[in-house]
Every structure is written in C-alpha cells, then in structure tokens.
Amino acid sequence: MTLNHLNELENITSPWAGSLPGDNIEILRSPLLQSFEGISHTFTTRRGGISPPPFDSLNLSSKTGDPQFNVSENISRLSEKLSIKEDLFFLEQVHGNEVLTVGNTNAEHLYRQFDAAISKSHSIPLSILTADCLPLLIYDPQKKAIGAVHAGWRGTSCGIAEKTIKEMGRVFDCRAEDMVVAMGPSIGPCCYEVDKTVLDAFSQRGDKGLEEWSKASELCLKDKEKSWHFNLSEANRVQLLRLGIKENNISATSYCTCCTEELFFSYRRDGDKTGRLGAIIMLKEEMTN
Ligand SMILES: [Zn+2]
Numbered sequence: 210m211t212l213n214h215l216n217e218l219e220n221i222t223s224p225w226a227g228s229l230p231g232d233n234i235e236i237l238r239s240p241l242l243q244s245f246e247g248i249s250h251t252f253t254t255r256r257g258g259i260s261p262p263p264f265d266s267l268n269l270s271s272k273t274g275d276p277q278f279n280v281s282e283n284i285s286r287l288s289e290k291l292s293i294k295e296d297l298f299f300l301e302q303v304h305g306n307e308v309l310t311v312g313n314t315n316a317e318h319l320y321r322q323f324d325a326a327i328s329k330s331h332s333i334p335l336s337i338l339t340a341d342c343l344p345l346l347i348y349d350p351q352k353k354a355i356g357a358v359h360a361g362w363r364g365t366s367c368g369i370a371e372k373t374i375k376e377m378g379r380v381f382d383c384r385a386e387d388m389v390v391a392m393g394p395s396i397g398p399c400c401y402e403v404d405k406t407v408l409d410a411f412s413q414r415g416d417k418g419l420e421e422w423s424k425a426s427e428l429c430l431k432d433k434e435k436s437w438h439f440n441l442s443e444a445n446r447v448q449l450l451r452l453g454i455k456e457n458n459i460s461a462t463s464y465c466t467c468c469t470e471e472l473f474f475s476y477r478r479d480g481d482k483t484g485r486l487g488a489i490i491m492l493k494e495e496m497t498n
Contacts, residue, residue, distance in 0.1 A: 225237040225238055225239060225240070225252070225462050225464075228257075229257075229290035229291070233256065233257045234253070234256065234257030234258075234267060234286065234287060234290055235254045235256040235257055235472075236251045236252060236253055236254060237251075237252040237253075237254065237393065237394065237462065237464070238250060238251060238252070239252075239346070239391030239393075239460040239462070240460070241389060241391060241458070241460035242346060242348060242389060242391045242460065242490075245348060245350055245389065246493070247348075247350060247353060247492060247493055248348050248355060248490060248491060248492055248493060249291065249292075249490075249491050249493060250346050250348075250391065250488075250489060250490040250491070251291060251487070251488070251489045252344065252391075252393035252394060252462075252486070252487075252488050252489075253267055253269065253287065253486050253487040253488075253489075254267065254472045254473060254486065255267050255268070255472060255473060255474055255484060255486070256472065257286070258279070258282075258283040258286070258287075259279055259282050259283060259286075260275050260279040260280070260283060260484060261279075263479060263482045263483055263484075264279070264482075264483070264484040265484075266283075267283050267287070267484070268280060268283060268474070268484030268485060269283060269284060269287070269299070269338055269484070269485050269486070269487045270299070270338050270484065270485035272485075273481055273482060273483065273484070273485070274481075274482060275484065284297050287487070291334075291489065291491075293334050293489075293491065294332060295332055295333050295334065297334055297336055297487075297489070298334075298336065299336050299337075299338050299487075300322075300323045300324065300325075300326060300336075300337070300359070301322050301323070302323070302324050302337070302338065302359045303322050303323075303324065304324065304359075304361055304363035304364050305322070305323075305324050305363075305364065305367070305369075306324060306325075306364060306367045306368060306369040306372050307322060307323045307324060307325070308323065308324075308325040308326070308327060308369075308372055308373050308376045309323040309325070309326045309327070310326075310327055310328070310376070310380055311326050311327070311328040311330060311333060311335065312328075312330060324358065324359045324360075324364050324369050325356060325357065325358040325359065325369055325370075325372070325373040325376075326356065326357050327347075327354065327355065327356040327357075327373060327376055327377050327380065327381070328354070328355055328356075328492070329352070329353060329354045329355075329381055329492070330492070331492045331493065331494050331495055332491065332492070332493075332494050333491065333492075334489050334490070334491040335355060335356070335357035335489070335490050335491070336357060336487055336488065336489045337357045337358065337359045337487070337488040337489075338359070338485040338486065338487055339359065339393075339395065339466075339485065339486050339487075339488065340466070340473075340474040340475055340476040340479075340483055340484065340485050340486060341361070341395060341396040341401075341466050341467060341475050341476045341477050342359055342360060342361035342364070342395060342396075342441070343359075343360045343361070343365070343392055343393070343395035343441045343442055343445055344357070344358070344359060344360075344392070344393040344394075344395070344486075344488030345357070345358040345360060345370055345373075345390055345391070345392050345393070345445065345488075346358075346390070346391045346393070346488055346489075346490040347373065347374070347377065347388055347389070347390050347490075348388065348389045348390075348490065349377065349381070349383040349384075349387050349388045349389075350387065350389065351383070351384070351387040352377075352381050352382060352383045352387070353492060354377055354381040354383050355490050355491070355492055356373050356374075356376075356377055356490075357488060357489075357490055358370050358373050360441065360445055361441070362403060362407050362410065362439065362441065363410065365421070365441060365444050365445055365448070366407070366410035366411045366413070366414060366418060366421075367410070367414065368414060368417070368418075368448065370445050370448050370449060371417075371448050371449075371451075371452060374388065374449070374452050374454070375452075384453075385452045385453035385454050386453055386454070386455060388454055388458060389458045389459075389460075390449055390454060390458065390459050390460065391460045391461075392442045392445060392446070392459070392460065392461040392462070393462060393486075393488050394462055394464040394465070394466050394469075394472075394473055394486070395441050395442055395465075395466055396441065396465060396466050396467045396475065396477055397440070397463065397464075397465030397466075397467065397468065398425075398427065398438040398439060398440040398443075399438070399465055399467075399468060400465055400467035400468060400475075400477060400478070401438060401439045401440070401441065401467070401477070402429065402431070402436050402437070402438055402439075403426075403436065403437050403438075403439045404434075404435075404436050404437075405435065407422075407426075407437070407439060408422060408426070408437070411444075417448075417451070420447060420451070421444040421445075421447045421448055422444070424443060424444070424447050425439055425440040425441070425443040425444035425447065426438065426439050426440070427440075442461050442463075446459055446461065466478075466486070473486060474486055
C-alpha cells in the first residue's frame with residue numbers, strides 16, 4: 210500500500226530543486242505553487258549557510274545550540290535572496306493545532322505557541338521550521354490568502370491542516386476547491402517507524418483520524434513488537450482531500466529528510482543537535498498603476 214501511495218505522490222511531483230541567484234543557497238520550490246504569480250514561496254535545504262557542524266549550514270533556529278549570530282546571518286542571507294523586506298519571524302511551534310491570523314503589523318510578541326499561520330497581508334512572510342515534520346504551504350488565488358502549517362504526527366492527528374483550511378474559510382471566506390497546497394520535504398515512511406502512541410492519537414479523532422491512519426500506515430514487526438511505518442504527507446493528503454481540496458491542487462515531494470542527509474536536517478537521524486529547515490510563503494506586493 211505504501212509503495213502505491215508513494216508512486217501516486219511522485220506522479221504529481223516534478224523536479225523541485227533550484228538555487229537562489231548569485232549564491233550557493235539551494236532551495237526547493239513546488240512547481241504547482243510557482244505557477245501562481247501572486248505569491249513567492251520556498252522550502253530551504255541545509256545548503257548555503259554559515260553554521261558549522263552539526264548545524265551545517267543553513268540552520269534557521271538557535272534553539273538547539275547553534276549560536277544566534279550564525280542563525281541571524283543565515284536568516285539575513287536568505288531574506289535578502291528572497292527579497293523579503295519584513296523581518297522573517299517564526300512561530301513558537303508546539304505540535305498543537307492553534308492557528309494564528311497575521312495582520313498588517315509584524316508584532317513579534319504575538320507569534321507564540323501556534324503551529325499554523327494565515328494571512329492576507331502583502332509582503333509579510335509566513336514561515337514554518339521543521340526537521341522531519343511536514344511543512345504545508347497554502348494559497349487561495351481567488352481570495353489572495355495564504356497559510357503555512359507545521360504538521361508532525363501530533364499536529365496531524367489533531368487536524369492542524371484541517372483547522373487551518375477551515376480558518377481560512379471562516380476569516381477570509383476562502384473555499385477549499387480554490388485552494389492550492391504544497392507539501393514540502395518531511396520524514397518518509399521508509400524511516401518513520403512509529404508505535405501505538407501514534408495510532409492512539411489518531412483514534413481520538415474518531416473516523417477521520419482512523420481513515421488517515423489506515424491510509425498512511427503499514428504494519429512492521431521489529432523485535433516481536435508491533436510498530437508501523439507512517440507516511441506523514443499521505444495522512445495530510447487524505448485530510449486535505451476530505452475537506453474538498455482538489456487532488457490536482459495538492460503538490461508533494463517524496464524527498465525523505467531522514468534519508469537525504471546531504472540536503473536536509475533530521476531529528477530522527479541526528480537527534481537534538483541538528484538544524485532547522487524553513488518553509489516560507491508570502492503574498493507579493495500588489496502592482497499599482
Ligand atoms: Zn527515509
């Protein structure tokens with residue numbers, strides 16, 4: 210089952226790799242999101258920053274031991290290359306399902322304890338940090354609204370993507386059938402062995418959670434104990450489809466952060482002492498005549 214799902218995901222994926230002009234910062238972009246002129250977006254890799262091992266080199270968080278100077282320099286270089294004029298800010302992600310609506314002012318003290326952000330404000334980037342968890346970037350070209358979501362197994366099991374889509378509907382009048390979603394690199398089922406704790410978390414959301422679990426997990430036996438290989442992006446894809454997001458409007462990459470050490474940080478592979486990748490989306494400034 211897992212292999213079939215992976216193939217399906219790969220079929221809607223074209224080459225995502227790229228680099229930023231005049232630098233060695235290497236990034237990924239979803240061809241689907243890139244086809245819309247109203248936004249810019251980026252999934253960073255670990256390449257092109259100044260941090261030394263084990264944070265080498267484009268680490269975007271100082272919370273795991275990389276000195277702030279390195280992180281600030283990395284963020285500064287990235288912002289410059291992406292033409293981001295406002296400060297790049299990050300949510301304090303807590304593996305929950307709270308969604309922040311970002312207004313016109315960049316009041317940093319507000320950005321606490323949220324795992325998703327939505328906005329209609331131009332030129333203010335929404336950002337998510339990950340090291341194995343799944344980043345989702347959302348765009349509604351009709352209502353000109355964006356969203357960014359941090360979805361690990363905990364966030365996925367409590368429906369963080371679903372809540373974000375619904376919040377975009379409630380606050381900005383967005384319709385699911387208009388929305389476009391890109392799922393960035395995350396840990397793949399190849400490396401993501403999970404135990405019954407994860408199954409129990411999905412069960413708590415009833416039929417919805419169990420549907421996601423059954424389509425995204427495959428039983429494996431290790432040391433005579435039951436465990437599962439879990440497909441985080443597939444669980445989120447099931448969640449998005451159920452809400453009415455069109456299949457062709459979901460873009461995914463099958464890059465596994467844990468397998469692909471040369472490109473990505475991975476908590477599962479490297480433990481606490483590793484860096485953080487960024488997923489960024491921004492509405493471009495409106496053209497004036
Ligand atoms: Zn893997």
